[in-house]
Amino acid sequence: MLRRVHRKVSVAFSVIACFLAVLAVRIIVINYSQGDAYAKIVLDHQSYTSTTVPYQRGQILDTKGTILAYSEKVYNLILDPKMLLSDSAYKEPTLSALVEQFGLNREEIEEILAKRSSSQYERLKNGLTADQIAGFQELAADTQNNPNIKGVWFEESYVRRYPFSTLASDVIGFASTVNGGEIGLERYYNDELSGTDGVDYRYVDENLDVQDSKKLPVDGNNLVTTLDQNIQSILEKHIAAYNEEKPSCATAVLVMDPDTGGVLGMASYPFFDLNDPRDLSQMYSEEELGQMSDSEVTDALYSLWNNYCINNMYEPGSTFKPFTIAAGLEEGVTHDGETFECSGVMEVGGWPIRCHSYSQGGHGTLTLEGAMMQSCNPAMMQIAMRLGGATFADYQALYGFGSSTGIDLPDEASGITKDTDMSEVDAATNSFGQNINVTMIQMAAAFSSLINGGNYYQPHIVKRIEKPSGEVVKNTVPVLVRQTVTASTSQLLRQYLKATVDEGLAKRASVTGYSIAGKTGTAQKGNRDEQKWIISFLGFAPAEDPQFVIYVIIDEPYGTTGTEGSSADVLQLSHDIMEELLPYMNVFKDVQAEPEDTSGSPVENMVSNPDVG
């Protein structure tokens, strides 16, 4: 019997061995049929976390290194409800610490914990500074006394700050976290200012150690501009003071270095706070804002953010006259000392076109210099007639009118000029700056070339791009674009323009002790029947060796509708600005003179001419 039992043990072993063989085959089958797919799935399991390490956006500096815009590192307070709720001991001390350190509402956090208990990312507070979070970090780090503060961490982030808030607001522009640069330099140089985010990978390596691999962020480049914070402040101070008294539609001042094309100051009123660019409360009442539709709010914001010096085009008026005279001198159709007759009105192409002196019966006999000083329209018209439409159009193109200057700011307007089809009437009205649309930057750049010896430099705002380390990425050397006029013409114009301030209609802009040159303008805006005006002053100092060109514009000055009014306000504003600007720029007093009361000196009056465009 035992022998039979022993045989059956063998049978049982054989059966079991067969089972084991089948299982071994099963494992082999799984490997061969699904091995690759499963291996891939398992590799996908390789869990890792990656956190973005944000880059620091580049700074915007003025010419002397004053910081106009920078990014400050801040911390967002992040709550991890899942972690916090993983142990009942964590909740109470963590909530207490949060309430105590950040003044958060306990009920609100409880609500988040209740509603989003499985979430791992709930942002409780934005933009905390290192000082603000230091207290909490100290508590959390003290694991002896507070072992149960869990589920709270700080996400690094940057917030854009503009230390001078409203200074050069529409030039610097602002940046949002979503779109980067929105307007101004922030937008034009967005690619330079932006860097590349870094990444912090954490993964479990094959030895089961948690590896921390960091790819450091590349910070953005810094912009060094030609702007001078002090000049800009002077401009804005006077613009604000003027508008406080007499609100205008817009007031803009552009100060440029005529020898490089660098913009020293560029201000356009109204200003806005770059740290809160979407605040319209200074322009509209709460009630008005409540009634505005979304598109109206957007329109209002864009008009607030508008940079008048770049984005607007308008008819310049008499400040265009130096360009007409320069073209006449270059072409030899007029010469220094030639005399012109002015009866107050001149008929061109069937249109009677008036002079500013129309009401006084005309200027009578004037020299070329006198025509500039008295801002005589008929003299200009005669020069333009002699040039002819085609040649005058060529000169306008040479001065850069009708095409954008290429300044490093977004959305530059290019103006509107007549081309070779310029008619006699066009030429006549263009000669004193009507029926031609220009931008301030075009005028300032072209005017700089008229008075610096004829060199047209491309206007620019950024002079250097640097890496955060200070290494120079790009140096903007002044770009000489072309020669506009000869040195002798330039010499004559400086003389005429100095005389215009010394003894002509721009006398009120003069500053005692300084040789200042310039030209006023009173231009009629768009629709002639509306009787709206733009008054301006385009000047430079010192007269013989210009260190800056200044262009001041008041669009629709207060109380100048109808034919009442003059260029007096803009001259006063120009005077006020230059009085402070000249000493700051270390311009030496080169004129021996006693202070003079210029308040009674004659100014350019407004004259309404038919719209012949």
Place this chain on the structure above:
Amino acid sequence: MRKDKEKKTTGRRYFDYSLLFVTIFIVGFGLIMIYSASSYTAQMYQGRAEYYFFKQLEFTVLGFIAMYVTYRIDYHTWRRLAPFIFLVAILLVLALIPFGSTKYGAKRWIRFAGIGIQPADVAKTAIIFMVASAVCSAGRKIRRFSQVILICVVTAGVMAGLVGIVSNNMSSALIILAIAAIMTFVAYPGYKIYAAFVGTGVGAFAVFYSWITNKLKSGQMTNDFRMNRILIWLDPERFATGKGFQTVQGLYAIGSGGLFGKGLGKSLQKLGFIPESQNDMIFSIICEELGLFGATCIILVFAIMLWRIAHIAQNSPDLFGTMLATGVFAHIAVQVILNIAVVTNFIPNTGVSLPFISYGGSSSVVLLAEMGIVLNISGKIRLER
């Protein structure tokens, strides 16, 4: 002890060193695998990578002590003790009702003086003693199949029923029945009835399998709990995020191992994907880390161990020794096969540990004690020269 001395005079004493070495090897290998499979989760949740390793090391030391004790006890003693042990086992199972601690919806543990005991493990050993003892007592009556049925029902049936009902532990109940079945198969002289049983079983399974797959295809499935388990078995990847998670992750581990595996300690699936990978699913980690080669070797080592036990059973001087060794053989064989079948998704998921390798105190101690008994039987073999 006097008997031992008698034998010394009649022939040289035999000791199955290969079985001892195979046992030591597989227990040592199990310790290494437990450390590898559990270090990550132990570090995470217990704060110490060696947590499970050291606990298992304690069980192993305890197990070897138990093995030495049982080796020193003459195996005939167990025949006298069998009814008593059987009674103790039943009481232990019943003790689960008031004292058992629940885990995964099943009462399986009694905590006693800081040690968790699984009465089901004791029950498995008790059934080996009881059936062996009953077969010997039956003597020639064992030739009647009714006697086989009687033994099975009275011993294994009662025990399996209790374990199944009290602790809701179907796999242990199944193992108890299988041990009894294999032991009586060896004792009973005929083959036909068993062949008929196996044939009927295979046929019934084939019918059931085709029926269920048809039903699955036509989409008429009820949301029955037991049905779900079968559905997961048939198509585990469909339930990969839910109840099929463990099964599917185990398959991923096996499949991703390749021929030689990722190398010891380099499993990725143990990083939280296979829950408690040091327990029932440890074989999948072996496949992942050591590959087809390692897994086949382990199966081979188990085969050698079973062969040695079968060899001892065949050479035992009396029927009781043969039956005892066969019982241990059945216990190990059934658990190995069921465990690997579950891991490879051959059968629906049920909790069966891999002998000597899976983490677990009472299982290790009980199995090593059983090995001690087998070694004691081997010591009674007379060598003929």
